C-alpha cells in the first residue's frame with residue numbers, strides 16, 4: 001500500500017474534517033440504534049486511518065478494533081491512542097485479508113475508502129471479508145464519493161495552500177478519469193515547509209467510480225440484506241436532491 005505513505009503525517013492537517021466527523025459519528029450512532037436489532041457494542045473500523053472515527057467511537061464507549069492497509073496511517077493513530085490511554089486491537093491489513101468470524105456488531109469503512117477498491121474482485125473479496133466479520137444482523141456502514149455528482153462542475157486541477165501550526169503546505173491535485181475502467185485518478189503533488197524542514201512528495205490515488213445501484217448489486221451478491229442508501233451523512237431517509245457522498249447501510 002503506497003497511497004497515504006507520505007500523506008499520513010500531514011493527513012489531519014490537510015483534511016480539516018471536524019464538521020464532517022461530527023456528522024459521520026451522529027449518523028453512525030443513529031444507524032446503530034435504528035437500522036439493526038443487534039445492540040451495537042463491538043465495532044470493526046476496517047479503514048481506520050488516523051482514527052477520525054475510532055477515537056470519537058471509543059469516547060462514546062464502543063469497543064473498537066482498528067484495521068487499515070497503511071502502516072503509516074496506523075502509526076499516527078497509535079500515537080493518538082497512546083496519548084488518550086486507549087488500548088485497542090490494531091491490525092495493518094488489507095480489508096480483503098481481515099479474518100474475523102461473526103465477531104462484530106457493526107463494521108465501518110468510511111471516507112472514500114470504498115473507492116480505493118478498484119477491481120470487481122477487490123470489491124467482492126472485501127465485502128465478503130466484512131460480511132464474515134459481522135454477526136448475523138450486524139450492520140455494515142460505508143460511504144462512496146459519487147463522481148457523477150461532479151458532472152458539469154468538474155475541475156481539471158486545483159492548487160491549495162494550508163498554513164497551520166507552523167507548517168506550510170502547497171498541494172496540487174490533478175484529477176483524470178479513465179472512463180472505460182471507471183477509475184478517477186487523483187494525482188497529488190505536495191510541498192511542505194514543516195518549521196523549516198522542506199519535503200515534497202507525489203501520491204497517485206486511483207479511486208473507483210461507482211453508481212448507486214452498482215454498489216447495491218455488489219452488496220446483494222454478497223448476501224447483505226436490508227440495503228439502504230442515504231444522500232450524505234445528515235440524511236436520515238428523508239433527503240432529496242444530489243449528493244457528492246453516498247452512504248450505504250446493510251445488514252448481514
Ligand SMILES: C[S@@+](CC[C@H](N)C(=O)[O-])C[C@H]1O[C@@H](n2cnc3c(N)ncnc32)[C@H](O)[C@@H]1O
Nearest residue numbers: 047048049052068069070094095110111113116
Ligand atoms: C481517506 S482515508 C480514510 C481514513 C479514515 N476512515 C478517515 O475517515 O479519516 C482512506 C483509508 O483507507 C485505507 N485503505 C485504502 N484501501 C484499503 C484497503 N484495501 N484495505 C484497508 N484499508 C484501505 C487507507 O490506507 C486510508 O487510511
